[in-house]
Amino acid sequence: MGHTWVILKGLLEYLNLNVVVPPATSKRTLNLGAQYAPEFACLPLKLNLGNLIEARELGADTFIMAGGVGPCRFGLYAQLEKEILEEIGYDYDSLVLEPPERGIWQFLQRIKRLIGSVSWLRVIQAIRFAYHKACLIDDLERMVQEIRPRELKKGTADKVFNNSLLNIDRARNKDELEEAFGLARQKLLHVPAVEESGRVLKVGLVGEIYTLLEPFASLETEKKLGYLGAKVTRSIYLSEWINEHLFKGMFKRKWSRKPFKHFAGPFLNHFVGGHGQESIGAGVAFAAEGFDGIVQVAPLTCMPEIVAHTIFPRVSEDCGLPVLTIYVDEQMGQEGVNTRLEAFVDLLREKRGQYGPGRQKKRSSLDRPMTIC
């Protein structure tokens, strides 16, 4: 899932475990997954299953994944994947990290089984180190998102970022990590780019966590929007997600803000599983911050996002913000998405009332709310 592998690998290697990183999610991963997964399952399951098969080919024998207790389907991923893998003859041992049913002790025992003789202090250090990594990577990503619409040669910032990711992955302790981060930051600051002149659009990317964080799953929507001249802000960054859900908001950072779900009323007043409520909340919050538009990305048949999708026209109308919803599944084509994003960005420029420089604050007659479904 995007750059999550860097963080998890850092965590597990800190605990002296042998980690197999499956090849980056590709067409082959998807084909493998779609072949064995149920037809109407959501895309993340298919990709996940494909990843597991590919990891098996590289010799992995245990998988660790998060779990849940509903109502989103994600809670059953581990179970279903295990059944499917068993059926096609891959015997996997699994460790599912989920809210414990029979007390914290059971949860700790499960972890103990995984880590063996490593001390608990070491575990806490490992978690802190991994979280720190996540925060730094997200800081870099925010920089990249800002540079993308302005850079002179498209793709420079991404190249620098991908390169830096490998350096960060190699960092074994805090000093090395800081050094790798500092270097990456310097390089990004020196990417040749034009000055911000008010032509850059602000687009919020909301939706389901997997499709937001994994570029392959959303057909690189984030990058495409960047190249089309929009500064993209996602509703979910991994470090924020970790902080909010695993540490219950213990750490405060520069980017910290009120969780998006508090903005969702009166449009969506109840938790609907997954990130449905966050999507709506982020839409409302972005509108208040003066964004130009919202792009929602979700896997086809994703239940919480369908709820959000149905409600978005109302949000769009009340907040005066165009919304584009893109569903992804194994039938997706790159060009289809490109065309829709281009059209959407054109529409946003038109809505600003200008194809020239300078930002118009006043709303024109063209400033009607519109939703493309």
Next chain:
Amino acid sequence: MGPVYKVGLPRALLYYEFAVLWRTFFNCLDMELVVSGKTNKQVLDEGALRVADEACLPVKIFFGHAARLIAEGPDFLFVPRIVSVERKAFACPKVIGLPDMLAASRERVLPLLRPTINLAGQQPGIGLFCQEVGKVLGCGAKKARMAWDKAVREQERENELKAVRFFQMEEKLKEQAAGFEGKEAGVPILLLGHQYLIEDEFLNFNVLNKLKDRGCLVLTPLEVPVEEREAAVSGLPKRMFWTFGKTLMGAARCFARLPGEKGAVVLTSFGCGIDSFVVNMIIRYFKQAGIPQLNIVLDEHTGEAGVDTRIEAFLDMMHWRKSNGKNHLPAHGPHLGNTERAFGIP
């Protein structure tokens, strides 16, 4: 004595599961309950216009029924937010978000009565539900609470009456298996699916009666007692956290232990999130248990002949299985009772 309101209730989704509950509830509150008519093509078309294309079929039907009720003009449209009806299990996300989805649609002409029912947590959430209903309808929380208690009792009685059928069937099949002559009971078929698919005759092309007409002994999930279902799913490696998933899984597992040859017809709706996982697991379970199954996916298409053909073929297959006593029969050969022609489907 407060005012008497007309309260509209769409005949869709969870209506089929809790019909008795809502009828008794509003009866006790001295309100008039208006339930929309049966589903037809027009309801489906109207619903499909009002909700995202990617939503599942039952939700579209729900929007169709709601639109029809709005046209009838009751005082309130009753769309409870059913988050959970038991401890540690939820309804589907779309059911939870239903009131908000409806409120977001373009025509907002009716006041919605949308109390939340959440029994998942430590504290029983029914007090909040009664407060809200009491406040909106002006009859007080206490009266609502009394009505609720009575309604729950009625619904439970109804459920128990329904659930007798499982034992009757078990009895019958045991007799049959013991070889009593003249006690031919028909092929036992489990019609598996959400209640709103099984009972909506428009949606499922009346599969229930089709099976019955062809001499099958049909069992539906709610006809399996709830205790049996709970016991059957309690041993799963991962606890099922959807109430409706539990119903399906539990019914399938209870059915599998009935004696004799049997089959399952599984109804799913296009785009159903829960079914995509649960039914996949159930079908895998049936395969391991050696129970033949037919999975019919229902969507907006209205071609009945296709469903007929599949049911006929499935039942034929069941009969050959029974008469030949073996699995994996080819689609040609002497067991068809026609030795002169052998044909295959390319």
